[in-house]
Amino acid sequence: MRALAWHGRHDVRVDTVDDPEILNPRDCIIKVTSTAICGSDLHLYDGYIPTMQAGDILGHEFMGEVVEIGPKSTLKKGQRVVVPFTIACGSCYHCGKHQYSACDNGLPADNQDIAQELYGQPMSGLFGYSHMTGGYAGGQAEYVRVPFSDVGPIVIPDGIEDDKVLFLSDILPTGWQAAENAQIEPGDTVAVWGCGPVGLFAVQSAFLMGAERVIAIDHFPKRLALAKRFGAETINFEESAVYEALMAMTGGIGPDAVIDSVGLEAHGFFVDNVIDQIKKSTFLGTDRAHAIRQAIIACRKGGRVSMPAVYGGLVDKFPLGAFMEKGLTLKTGQTHVQHYMPALLNAILEEKIDTTFLISHRMDLEEAPQGYKMFHDDQNEVTKVVLKPGFN
Amino acid sequence: MSQSPTDHTDDAPPTTWKKGDPIAAEGLPTTTGDSIVGRTVTINRPAAELFAYFRDFTNLPRFMENVVSITPIDATRSHWVVKAPAGRTVEWDAVVTDETPDRVIAWTSEPSADVANSGRVEFRDAGARGTVVTATIVYDPPAGIVGKIVAKMFQREPAIQARRDLRRFKQLMETGEIATGSFTRKQHDEEFA
Numbered sequence: 001m002r003a004l005a006w007h008g009r010h011d012v013r014v015d016t017v018d019d020p021e022i023l024n025p026r027d028c029i030i031k032v033t034s035t036a037i038c039g040s041d042l043h044l045y046d047g048y049i050p051t052m053q054a055g056d057i058l059g060h061e062f063m064g065e066v067v068e069i070g071p072k073s074t075l076k077k078g079q080r081v082v083v084p085f086t087i088a089c090g091s092c093y094h095c096g097k098h099q100y101s102a103c104d105n106g107l108p109a110d111n112q113d114i115a116q117e118l119y120g121q122p123m124s125g126l127f128g129y130s131h132m133t134g135g136y137a138g139g140q141a142e143y144v145r146v147p148f149s150d151v152g153p154i155v156i157p158d159g160i161e162d163d164k165v166l167f168l169s170d171i172l173p174t175g176w177q178a179a180e181n182a183q184i185e186p187g188d189t190v191a192v193w194g195c196g197p198v199g200l201f202a203v204q205s206a207f208l209m210g211a212e213r214v215i216a217i218d219h220f221p222k223r224l225a226l227a228k229r230f231g232a233e234t235i236n237f238e239e240s241a242v243y244e245a246l247m248a249m250t251g252g253i254g255p256d257a258v259i260d261s262v263g264l265e266a267h268g269f270f271v272d273n274v275i276d277q278i279k280k281s282t283f284l285g286t287d288r289a290h291a292i293r294q295a296i297i298a299c300r301k302g303g304r305v306s307m308p309a310v311y312g313g314l315v316d317k318f319p320l321g322a323f324m325e326k327g328l329t330l331k332t333g334q335t336h337v338q339h340y341m342p343a344l345l346n347a348i349l350e351e352k353i354d355t356t357f358l359i360s361h362r363m364d365l366e367e368a369p370q371g372y373k374m375f376h377d378d379q380n381e382v383t384k385v386v387l388k389p390g391f392n
Numbered sequence: 393m394s395q396s397p398t399d400h401t402d403d404a405p406p407t408t409w410k411k412g413d414p415i416a417a418e419g420l421p422t423t424t425g426d427s428i429v430g431r432t433v434t435i436n437r438p439a440a441e442l443f444a445y446f447r448d449f450t451n452l453p454r455f456m457e458n459v460v461s462i463t464p465i466d467a468t469r470s471h472w473v474v475k476a477p478a479g480r481t482v483e484w485d486a487v488v489t490d491e492t493p494d495r496v497i498a499w500t501s502e503p504s505a506d507v508a509n510s511g512r513v514e515f516r517d518a519g520a521r522g523t524v525v526t527a528t529i530v531y532d533p534p535a536g537i538v539g540k541i542v543a544k545m546f547q548r549e550p551a552i553q554a555r556r557d558l559r560r561f562k563q564l565m566e567t568g569e570i571a572t573g574s575f576t577r578k579q580h581d582e583e584f585a
Binding site for chain 2 (some may be wrong): 017018019020021023024025026072089090091092093096104105106107108109110111112116131134135136137145147218224275287
């Protein structure tokens with residue numbers, strides 16, 4: 001089959017590789033019909049994520065048709081499914097609590113060592129996202145083996161086009177969980193750093209959860225315009241001072257809840273960000289964390305910090321003093337996709353949530369390397385690239 | 393100078409001690425080696441089920457990567473074939489030294505074994521969380537510290553191995569299968585060879 005493989009920093013290629021096979025009883029194989037490039041794929045593309053190996057197949061946002069099932073799969077051939085990016089078993093203690101991204105058994109035993117050392121405990125597996133998260137082949141391919149297919153994939157009713165439901169795999173539940181983690185109360189003002197897909201879905205979700213005002217922060221005019229479309233007020237950090245603007249816009253109180261949907265590759269010419277970049281390039285640090293620092297400083301006293309953004313390693317100059325003195329609460333984590341999928345599918349079917357606005361480019365899988373380059377180089381114009389095998 | 397177990401004033405398990413004599417404190421035979429490994433995992437299944445699976449030693453190669461085969465000789469004795477570095481295998485006979493159904497199983501290698509070792513696995517009911525499984529292994533590293541380094545290079549180091557084996561045991565018991573990042577059947581067979 002054809003698949004998009006990582007070969008190094010800014011080097012991804014569509015290769016011909018072996019077809020995946022059923023290996024465990026609960027597996028299924030799906031024939032991919034749509035798969036997206038995620039903002040977090042750019043972290044791989046930029047070489048920020050350790051334990052990548054040349055030839056690794058990328059992609060963790062995908063859907064398709066079930067073409068093969070293991071003896072313990074509950075799916076049927078021919079069903080259309082969206083697959084969660086988190087690989088979770090459904091039978092461990094954490095899955096029992098619907099903390100799917102903390103699944104004990106999603107990672108192969110040998111791949112758990114790194115996370116155990118780095119984080120204290122291993123997390124769930126992820127598709128197409130380095131060997132630390134299981135070394136699972138991803139969905140930017142013609143076919144994918146899906147483990148625990150009796151737990152993860154959600155069946156899509158006939159007649160609903162791919163573009164409407166594809167984002168159930170990651171970014172829609174991630175935006176929703178980000179808003180939920182912000183513990184929004186009616187009348188709240190919520191500030192969202194980063195108007196990428198997760199930030200934009202967080203904006204929509206925050207309003208649905210009762211936020212009175214949402215303030216969206218970015219520097220790409222197109223993305224800010226999308227946030228505005230959903231009712232957000234905007235701050236362009238290249239045009240205005242973010243902290244000062246937030247204080248002025250909230251009567252000097254600060255936002256009740258702040259959401260960092262930027263993560264470890266924050267843009268912008270801020271002192272801490274520049275130092276982070278130097279440290280990253282000299283291997284003294286791994287993550288650039290400007291957005292979360294700014295969010296903590298801006299947040300009102302006793303407020304909530306939600307951090308859906310991806311961080312992988314260590315960060316310094318974390319404003320722990322401000323965090324403690326103001327009595328903030330931080331909630332974060334990879335998304336418990338399986339928990340949110342059914343309700344969000346209903347919200348899509350009832351047309352309460354629109355996701356298709358996000359897609360700026362549809363391309364053939366064969367054009368995936370070009371898609372990565374475009375998404376990387378022009379984040380103003382390119383909001384979301386969806387790849388479809390056999391599109392051309 | 394070794395300290396008596398009573399020198400310890402905290403409640404930490406002996407396998408995590410920085411000083412003292414954890415092997416004596418665990419009550420494992422010191423004749424089988426001077427290195428001790430302890431690992432604990434919680435498995436979301438009843439103790440009786442876990443004990444029954446583990447007590448049938450022929451099941452162990454399914455999740456113990458190093459163990460090629462275990463053949464029962466009689467009710468308490470069994471013959472073990474285990475991978476060693478550089479593609480070799482080592483073999484020994486082991487005898488069950490302690491068995492309390494659903495609670496404890498312990499074994500030790502017979503005196504003739506090349507690689508002396510002994511182990512104990514305890515199953516403790518943990519209510520809604522399932523069963524806490526603690527494995528403690530005492531072994532004599534092959535050819536001392538050099539052997540240990542070589543073993544580590546080949547990832548046959550018992551501390552790493554015990555942790556991974558317990559994870560696989562947990563996966564098998566909780567999910568009915570062992571997670572793999574392999575792609576094709578061929579790759580998978582090589583991984584679990």
